[in-house]
Amino acid sequence: MKPYIVKRSKIDNLGLYATKNIRKGTRIIEYKGKVITVKETEKNPKYDNGKAIYLFNLNKRYDLDGDFKFNTARLINHSCDPNCEVYGTGLKIWVHAIKDISKGEEFSYDYGFNFDEDYKNYPCRCKSKNCCGFIVREGSRWRLKKKKKQK
């Protein structure tokens, strides 16, 4: 049995849900895509906004573009309190559990978006206690708090 199932999500459109209890550290699903060179990424306007949701850097030379229908893992939503992280070895990456996950829970990871002037175009509906309201990577959320205070 696959450890995941695609279902309508409370966060956004579709999501992936656990079909069984999963231990922290477990590989859940391969994040599949096309391996492209970092040079190609730099040249292609498709990736030119720092918000390339489906783009992962593999190493100095290669990126992985997961923006394909066959990549089921692309349906995983962002959360401000995620239970997964995407990493791998060589040219393969996997979605790993970073917490114990119970059957029926939705998988999520931090999309890692930079904080910049168009953050408002990416609202977050993860509903976690620490949700900052927008899809911004953990390390940059303090900027958002600062902005709120200024208003």
Ligand SMILES: [Zn+2]
């Ligand atoms: Zn959130």
